[in-house]
Amino acid sequence: MKPTLDHPGxxxxxxxxxxxxxxxxxxxxxxxxxxxxxxxxxPAFEKDNLCFLRYDDEYHRIGLLGIPQIGAKNPATSGLEQISFTYKTVMELALAYLQRQKHGIEPYWCVNHGPTTSMYYKDPDGNNLETQVDNMDDEGARAFMESEAFQTNPFGVDFKMEDLIARLRAGESEDSIKKMPESGPRGMDSVPL
Known part of the structure; x- marks a missing residue:
């Protein structure tokens, strides 16, 4: 039955x-x-200690609120783990990596998770940012997350971005680059935080 205001479900x-x-x-x-x-x-808006930033058709995607009297972020407490941004292709992911690198922004972790190929960065406050490209469609990603391979290694296989860029320059297909290499078990203790 379709929800209604009288019977919302x-x-x-x-x-x-x-x-x-x-x-x-x-x-x-x-x-x-x-x-x-x-x-x-x-900036879609910027004044004093308030800034709303946009990079696509949404009027803003990131808001920043400056409150000088608050303490620094404590990574040893509960809170937001990461914000993730998706690129359409491996080539776009690699180009953004190279462009950020020119500004001194380097990832601390590059990993093929299976469903995504991802790079992780830290902003000046220590918040984790993920840039990624989808390796599978939604149905494939759901199936992968239900697989034995994902149960054994839910974190993925690390890679070096320079190696990925070399593979792109050599003309290797993006589908081939996106394929996660086989791996053994991997636990949380092997994940850089």
């Missing part, structure tokens, strides 16, 4: 998309400048 209607993320910081200028470069973003 028990399951919550999911949103159509994630609109934006707002981060509070005591390091406003560094965070603002970092996200402008990291995302190739420009």
């Amino acid at each position: 028990d399951q919550v209607l999911p949103p159509t998309k994630l609109a934006h993320v707002v981060l509070r910081t005591n390091n406003f200028a560094a965070m603002r400048d970092y996200y402008k470069v990291f995302l190739g973003a420009h």
Whole structure:
């Protein structure tokens, strides 16, 4: 039965998309400048200690709220683990990597998770940012996450970005590059945080 206002049902209607993320910081200028470069973003609004950045058709994707009197982020407590940004192709992921590198922004972890090929960065406050390309369609990713391979290694296989770029330059297909190499078990203790 289709939900109505008189009989809404028990399951919550999911949103159509994630609109934006707002981060509070005591390091406003560094965070603002970092996200402008990291995302190739420009301000939709910027004043004093408030900035809304956009990089696509949404009026803003990242908001930054500067609160000088708050303490620094404590990575030893609960909170947001990461924000992830998707690219359409491996080539786009590699180009963005090289462009960020020119600004001194380097990933701390490059990994093929199976469903995605991903790179992880830290912003000036220590928040984790993932850039990724989907290796599979949604159905393939769901099936992979139910597989024995994922049960054995839910984290993936590390790679060096220079090797991935060399494979692209050599003309290897993106489908081949996206394929996760076989691996053995991998636990949380092997994941850089």
